[in-house]
Amino acid sequence: MLNNYCNKLNLDFEIDLKPLYDIQEIYKNRQRVDIITVTDIDKNLNEFLNKLNLGIRHAEVFHTPANGEIGIHSDTGSPDLAWTKINWVFGKPGHKTIWWEVKDRNKELKLQNLHNGPDYIPYEKEECFPIYEQEINSVCLINAGVPHSVSNPTDQSRWTLSYTIFDKKNNCILEYKDALEIFKNFM
Numbered sequence: 001m002l003n004n005y006c007n008k009l010n011l012d013f014e015i016d017l018k019p020l021y022d023i024q025e026i027y028k029n030r031q032r033v034d035i036i037t038v039t040d041i042d043k044n045l046n047e048f049l050n051k052l053n054l055g056i057r058h059a060e061v062f063h064t065p066a067n068g069e070i071g072i073h074s075d076t077g078s079p080d081l082a083w084t085k086i087n088w089v090f091g092k093p094g095h096k097t098i099w100w101e102v103k104d105r106n107k108e109l110k111l112q113n114l115h116n117g118p119d120y121i122p123y124e125k126e127e128c129f130p131i132y133e134q135e136i137n138s139v140c141l142i143n144a145g146v147p148h149s150v151s152n153p154t155d156q157s158r159w160t161l162s163y164t165i166f167d168k169k170n171n172c173i174l175e176y177k178d179a180l181e182i183f184k185n186f187m
């Protein structure tokens, strides 16, 4: 059963994980959340997306340390933009990603920006209530527009290799509802 937040993908190719391994070597002992831009765009993923008339807008690695969390945020500058990402997640079982609904949708948004990346919106826990959660241990199609957070209570780092997908038809980030249609044969 598909949902609006996270759906497992069945892909018939492997991606090169060396960019992730290189980053892990540098960041693995840090006790804080790290977001690292990846400059090597994966060849196999790029070829696969090309056939669907899609492309990779940017690639990042997210590091959630042991006993750490990534706070609630929307990856987009607008909570109504359901951005699509393809994420490979690696960690010790016990971590989870949680999606949240904002209680007051009329409240003014606090746009923020990290290292000249796209705007994102952080939320306090008190402003939201949880609507969905999933432990991700594979490659998934992620809705990064709906506010979400990561909890990693395990004793090991959790790593995400994350690709933001754009639609070549209009040069915009792929909306999640369109992604569900385009990727329906791979779920």
Ligand SMILES: [Fe+2]
Pocket: 073, 074, 075, 144, 148
């Ligand atoms: Fe995110």
